[in-house]
Amino acid sequence: MEIEKYLAKLKREYMGLTPDSDFVDKSFERLELPVQKKSPFSFFVKKPAFSLAFTLLFIFIGLFSLIQVAQASLPGEPLYPVKKLYENLAFTKPQGKKEKTERRANEIIDIVNKKKGKKVLKETIDDYKKTIDEAKEKLSTGKDLEEVLSEQEKRFEQAIEENPESKEMLDEAIKAIRDEKTGEDVKGEIDGKNEKSESEDKNSGEN
Amino acid sequence: MNEDVPELIQRAQRGDKEAFGQIYKIYLKKIYRYIYYMIQNRQLAEDITQNAFIKAWKALPSFAFTKNGTFQAYLFKIARNLLTDYQRKKKDISLELIADVVKSDEDLIDYVTRKEEEKTVGNALATLDDDERQIVVLRYFEELSFSEISKIVGKNEGAIRVQVHRILIKLKNRIKDYGN
Numbered sequence: 199m200e201i202e203k204y205l206a207k208l209k210r211e212y213m214g215l216t217p218d219s220d221f222v223d224k225s226f227e228r229l230e231l232p233v234q235k236k237s238p239f240s241f242f243v244k245k246p247a248f249s250l251a252f253t254l255l256f257i258f259i260g261l262f263s264l265i266q267v268a269q270a271s272l273p274g275e276p277l278y279p280v281k282k283l284y285e286n287l288a289f290t291k292p293q294g295k296k297e298k299t300e301r302r303a304n305e306i307i308d309i310v311n312k313k314k315g316k317k318v319l320k321e322t323i324d325d326y327k328k329t330i331d332e333a334k335e336k337l338s339t340g341k342d343l344e345e346v347l348s349e350q351e352k353r354f355e356q357a358i359e360e361n362p363e364s365k366e367m368l369d370e371a372i373k374a375i376r377d378e379k380t381g382e383d384v385k386g387e388i389d390g391k392n393e394k395s396e397s398e399d400k401n402s403g404e405n
Numbered sequence: 406m407n408e409d410v411p412e413l414i415q416r417a418q419r420g421d422k423e424a425f426g427q428i429y430k431i432y433l434k435k436i437y438r439y440i441y442y443m444i445q446n447r448q449l450a451e452d453i454t455q456n457a458f459i460k461a462w463k464a465l466p467s468f469a470f471t472k473n474g475t476f477q478a479y480l481f482k483i484a485r486n487l488l489t490d491y492q493r494k495k496k497d498i499s500l501e502l503i504a505d506v507v508k509s510d511e512d513l514i515d516y517v518t519r520k521e522e523e524k525t526v527g528n529a530l531a532t533l534d535d536d537e538r539q540i541v542v543l544r545y546f547e548e549l550s551f552s553e554i555s556k557i558v559g560k561n562e563g564a565i566r567v568q569v570h571r572i573l574i575k576l577k578n579r580i581k582d583y584g585n
Binding site for chain 1: 418420422425426429430433434437438441442447450451454455458459462463465466469525526527530541542545546573576577580
């Protein structure tokens with residue numbers, strides 16, 4: 199039996215199922231149509247592409263605002279991890295490492311001024327030391343960094359004058375700067391010596 | 406007449422009841438016979454048909470008209486949901502109606518053997534579950550595309566194709582069983 203053939207015959211019966219003529223003619227008049235309520239989101243439902251673009255834009259603006267607000271946060275605050283994440287993504291170039299030391303130094307001074315507590319200050323100073331080490335590794339010339347660090351040293355000294363109770367901690371930060379500078383001097387001396395011995399070796403070889 | 410449907414819908418979306426009246430006339434018979442075929446009760450079919458159009462009217466402002474035929478699928482989807490609600494609430498009535506057609510397996514065999522092959526298919530169709538019967542009606546009686554049926558039923562087009570194929574096999578097997 200070809201079932202499709204018989205379904206086609208049944209279709210004829212089905213098509214004969216018609217409503218009463220009274221229902222056809224008058225039922226619409228009897229229909230109580232309520233006032234249509236337009237949803238404020240109906241436009242987005244009708245235009246899915248626009249809706250997607252709007253959602254993406256909304257997310258982008260939201261993220262941008264969050265990152266902007268997070269830039270003013272200090273260690274221990276809820277948005278601080280966002281700030282750190284942003285820094286890890288944005289400051290990958292060697293020059294960015296210098297910017298990171300600047301940011302940590304600013305945080306140290308803010309923590310001291312806002313009297314955020316010794317624990318937070320200690321953690322930030324530790325982070326500051328790490329950032330200096332990172333910058334030292336990445337920057338080809340130490341001169342740029344040295345200038346920035348000297349500037350920061352002055353600001354720390356000024357902060358000590360304004361907040362003598364934080365002297366002990368800030369001294370640690372200053373010590374980190376001085377260690378870095380001394381390390382650079384020592385490295386310079388070693389490099390100088392190496393260059394000198396290399397040229398002596400060369401000369402003796404020629405002779 | 407159907408060429409005017411998109412324009413009528415747009416007018417109805419702005420609250421034009423006259424435009425909706427024209428849409429109502431275009432689709433009333435289709436929706437009615439679909440509902441009537443499933444519940445076999447004239448008065449109930451009229452009530453459910455009217456409810457379907459009231460629901461369609463209420464939801465019209467958020468309806469997205471993308472291509473021809475979509476509005477038809479939209480109406481059938483509303484009708485199908487109302488049928489599902491009705492059949493869920495009044496399961497006893499549905500069973501009673503099926504019992505009118507098929508009283509027992511024994512009666513069915515006697516009944517079927519007395520009828521022509523065409524009737525056999527109709528009865529086999531009556532033994533399918535509601536979802537399967539609806540798919541047969543939409544595909545073979547209303548001649549809707551697989552794409553439209555997929556929108557009404559809420560499954561993807563491929564799944565509907567497979568389901569239609571399976572339903573036909575099922576029908577063939579049932580008819581074969583009646584023959585034995």
